[in-house]
Amino acid sequence: MALPLQGVRVLDLSHVIAGPMASFYLAQLGADVIKIESPAGGDVMRAAKSPADVAAGDTPSGFTALNAGKRSFSVDIRTPEGAAQVRALARTADVFIENFRPGVVARHGLDEAAIRAERPDIVYCSISAYGQLGEWSGRGAYDHVVQALTGMMMMSGDSADAPPLKVGFPVIDVAAGMLGALSVVSALFRRMHDGQGARIDTSMVQASLMLMYPNASTFLTHQVEPQRVGNRGYTGSPTADTYRCADGWLATAANTPAQFRKLTRVLGMEALCEDGEALDLAAFNAPGGGFVVARDLEGVRRRFREAFATRSAADMEAQLNAVGVAAARVRRLGEFLAEIDGGQQLPLPYRSYGEAGRGGTRTPGLGFRFLGEQMERPDGA
Template sequence: MTDGPLSGVRVLDLTHVLAGPYATGQLALMGAEVIRVERPGGDDFVRRHGGTEAMREAGFGASFLSQNSGKKSVVLDLKQASDRARFLDLAERADIVVENFRPGVVDRLGVGFEAVRARRADAIFASLTGYGQDGPLSGRPAYDHILQGISGLMAMTGAPESGPMRVGLPIVDYVAGQALVQALLGALLQRARRPGEAQRLSVSMLDAMTAFMGPYAIQHETTRQLRGLEGNRAFADTPFSGRFDTADGALVVTANSPAQAARLCAALGRPDLPESADVAGDLAAIFRTRSADDWEEILSVAHVPAARIRTLAEALAHPQMAGSPTWKPLPVPQLGITVRAPALPFDAPWGPEALAPVPAFGEHTDSVLTDLTKEAAE
């Protein structure tokens, strides 16, 4: 890996499951040294989530592989005084401490913001929670599925026939994780501007998700209208955009502007379509006459945004993805395999050239604590 912009930054990572580890994984891909602190017994379920039986049994589940490249794993029991002392010794030498326990847990354990700040005056201490540090929901457990339901996301996902449905991936986890990345990068810049000041950051999964729905919220605030279960209705509210069945496969079309709608109608051989009494019905009938692949090609040539709906496997196999800077080989030497995994979701001259292996459970406990002793002696 080339030296990234976070080379020399040390992150002490107390997070587990998806959102927090995704965020610290992004920092690792930008060059940070991320020390993942795991609890005895290895109870982070993502180590055994997804992939083959051999992967799960070895603690290298698909979910774990996707966001822990290049990290170090240290096992500490923070309920034990000796391990709490080791943690605080590590925190003293870390630029960032991140945790995602329920509010108050790290304070009760003696490893919260005040304890860390007492050891390092310019500490950056970030907490990722479901609902924030305060409020009537703050003490509740938070999972992606629950946040999709409580945030309003499920209420606008699905169709009247299906009722509310969750988005197919744990989107709240990743939205919140990206918000945490944003907060931490901002804190590092703030430290450079105003050195010596401790910073406490709090990221709420509920806030992160609802912030993405600002247009809908303002629409409701100003008109009292609320977007509901609209199925594949387009954001632009035009009948020329949406999801359509074809002779083979499904197609998604976005002809939002009048110019795009005109080009769509011309490509379909129906320039009169805007005057039709049933635009949606006419479009449905026309699209059933050819395959989705045919329509994708025809409409793309006509400069109308359109694509056949693909599975993830089909998307990753598409020639467009062949040179993607995001997807790289990830070696798993413990199992003798290599998988294709995501790196940074953008291209940059300082991005990782390759993905480093993910850590086995507790793999770096001895080496990290030995280095800690040496640093303390120096």
């Protein structure tokens, strides 16, 4: 198939994760991405080798996964000659991406005005920690720092007095990159109609708030702080929870009365559905459903903890899904990927990058596929 962004050229001055994730999506959708790297070692992710990468003598898998399908151009933008080379390349580009602190590229004559002078209809995308406006715009940040700032750390954990707990991977970096790619594609689509370029400002703070969008909206509307719920589900239903079983842990989500009835039937606890001291039966039996509301939340949770404690998490996962109740045994990432890799349970659109003879880098794909079509770059990268 013809990839949707074939014919689009992207000049990418970004580094580490957020910016490269944005240009990675554009590259994998067919754009010609030219990645500008410093002659002094290039993108810092080139040095972020895992023990497996070191043993194999490969380019770090994390770098390869984020930058597959791009062309690399080594130039020192801090020199007048290097900056002039980048401006010359910009004349042929449709998109310009950078993720330096605000003001840095301007010092080298690569700000929006300078690039637009070369290509008036350019889509110029800046990805930063705090955005291009405001007193904090000049601050630097990393993923866990923004998690701390925006309240994400204080939403994780089991109790109000527990220490802050970060999400265990760079979730904000990745989300900022995805927002960057979405905004660029939107701007390109609009340009097809009006011929105008765009100035895009997205940030890690904006990405964090979008990840917490329902909670952030509730606070802005009603000034209600989200409470820590640990491993319980967002709905607040008493069985949207995670339970210790005889052979591990199980997460369930029997949110609606219909799902709750099925769960209690599997566990032999059907009488709970008629217990007015444990549940709000008016809500439970109301036409149209809704979520299950507990009158005695801790008592209901205790009963289910006791019921699951003697059962197998693997058996419960199978039995509950068979009757239409969402449930999953808690797994490690590697355990999950090894379980589904090559199987039919969840055929992901896997992709491999790099030299096949040296093993290359395997990835779980782009997060979506065009059904019935092969979505591969012509160069296979």
